[in-house]
Amino acid sequence: MPDQTVLIVDDEYAIRDMLRMALEIAEFRCIEAENIQQAHTLVVDERPDIVLLDWMLPGGSGLELLRRLKRNDTTADLPVIMLTAKTAEDNVIQGLDVGADDYITKPFAPRELIARIKALLRRAGGGEKNERIQVADLVLDGESRRIFMADEPVDMGPTEFNLLQFFMSHPERAYTRGQLLDHVWGANVYVEERTVDVHIRRLRKALQTPEHDYSDLIQTVRGTGYRFSARGIGVR
Known part of the structure; x- marks a missing residue:
């Protein structure tokens, strides 16, 4: 995925330098900003393909810039990954509600971040629906559904x-x-939230067979909703 531009927004030079080196090895072009004013100028002038946005920044939070980008029709579809040391679920949900496409908590492995960047750019380019995804022996073929x-x-x-x-x-x-209703059913479709619970139950049931049980991949997050996780249940 050469020649795609990543805007790194972080006030710590060491983090920007580490990210830039890792991304350039992965054949991305990098531009950098240390505050939201610089970042917004670069978004307008350089039109990056994706933004890595730190939550805590001098002169205003990354969330403030995110809101500004999502309010503008010319930047509303710009993919944004939040970089945050905030691990509380409500902080994460706040970022996703404002419009972040993904988040990753510090410290993180550059390889994981690059994988997420590539996945997000595929989705932005319309390739997600046809991709083949595998977790252990569970395989989803998007092309054949x-x-x-x-x-x-x-x-x-x-x-x-x-x-x-x-x-x-x-x-x-x-x-x-x-959020699941917006992403899966569509933002313009009116469906009651409890409908999600019904389909989650059906999905878990479908992931259970006499030989295999992957229903625990769909986890209930108390007070929030649901997540897909292969951690801690013996699936790699």
């Missing part, structure tokens, strides 16, 4: 498939029922 567990096909309804595809494309992140 089929699910397999240990090479055995899984019977699953279209809404459950769409939910699983969204979850597998956005692992380890908690989403509210409202």
Whole structure:
């Protein structure tokens, strides 16, 4: 994915330098800002393909810049990944509610960040719907819209498939029922939030067979909603 531009917004030079070196090795072009004023100028002048935005910045928070970008029609679709030391679920949800596409908490491995950048750019380019995603023996084939567990096909309804595809494309992140409705059903479709719970139950049931049980991949996050996670349940 050469020649795509990443705007790094962080007030710590050491972090920007580390990110720039890792991203340039991965063939990205990097531009840098240390505050929201510089960042907004670079967004307008350079039109980056994606923004890595630190939460805490001098002269205003990254959340303030995020709101500004999402309010403007010319930058509303610009992908943004929040870089944050804030690990509380409500802080993460606040960033996602404002319009962040993803987040990663410090400290993080550059390889994980680069993988997320590439995945987000694929989604922005429309490639997510056709991708093939695998977690252990669970395979989702976006092109054929089929699910397999240990090479055995899984019977699953279209809404459950769409939910699983969204979850597998956005692992380890908690989403509210409202956010899932927007992403999976569509922001302009009126569906009650409790509908999400019904389809989650159906999805978990579909992920259970006599030989395999991946229902625990869909985790309930108390007070928030749901997340897809392969951590701590013996799945790699």
